[in-house]
Amino acid sequence: MLSNSSKYAIKGVLYLALNSDEDHKVMVRDMHGVVHVPEAYLAKLLQELSRHGVISSTRGPRGGFFLSKEDRKRSLMDIVKVIDGEKRVKSCVLGVKDCDTDQPCVLHKLVGANKSKFIKVLENTTILDLIEGKRDVEEFFPV
Amino acid sequence: MLSNSSKYAIKGVLYLALNSDEDHKVMVRDMHGVVHVPEAYLAKLLQELSRHGVISSTRGPRGGFFLSKEDRKRSLMDIVKVIDGEKRVKSCVLGVKDCDTDQPCVLHKLVGANKSKFIKVLENTTILDLIEGKRDVEEFFPV
């Protein structure tokens, strides 16, 4: 659903949101400890975000990463899109391939469509619940 | 959130739910095409599930995998537990480490607690929304 890289990136941006602006840039060296992400790896992720215009940065002395006013209007999805790609996040919880919100598989209705009561569904739905009233294999495996 | 392996396993079990019982066992050879999982890999996963008593199997001629009446009462979580381990599934969407349902981080309230309106939250929540009213870094990074 979300790669660690995306989680790292979100944490990083969150840190920047709290600790930076145009006049107070932040070096990776100073933030990686707080967000618990390996320094070089965090640097890479932030560079990628910067390259895609999701966050801002300048090089050289007094340089670093920061969020502009505009940057702060970005959604978390904007971050995730850059790191994981949209497809990965939106993909069906079960569909390894072509199932998504537009073309949902049968399980989608249960766990996918509202991809978020997911844990509860996993715990409370038995195999029996799943298949009741259904005998057609094709219904479950559209792809 | 869910590994492909778990998705594969769920699909496999689903297939068994639809196509097997004590008297009609199913060989991996006959099911892997339908569920779109590599034969040898699916075999491994089903073996693992069988070893943990989540599904049933017998060897030899006319053998194969199947679901007993009891097996059908299992939850999807039972499957996922075996393949991914409980920790992985329950882990916080953002917490790479110790954040979970019991000790939620701040983002948890937003995306984690109801880990399922997640996509919508991602799309609709801006950085600004996230930090409004908060200036304390520690609040965001408990671990």
Add this chain to the structure above:
DNA sequence: AGATTAAAAGACATTTTTATCCTTTTTATG
């Protein structure tokens, strides 16, 4: 201008996940 600082970029290493192959064990059946 020159030295220094910090991100950008890209090559390389490690680990985890996914996938395959091959041998062994079990078991039904003729």
Add this chain to the structure above:
DNA sequence: CATAAAAAGGATAAAAATGTCTTTTAATCT
């Protein structure tokens, strides 16, 4: 009892994700 069918198990391979290191480029300060 021999044979063949099928899962079980182990070793290995490939791919993807994660992580590190080194060099290059740009900004700043003296």
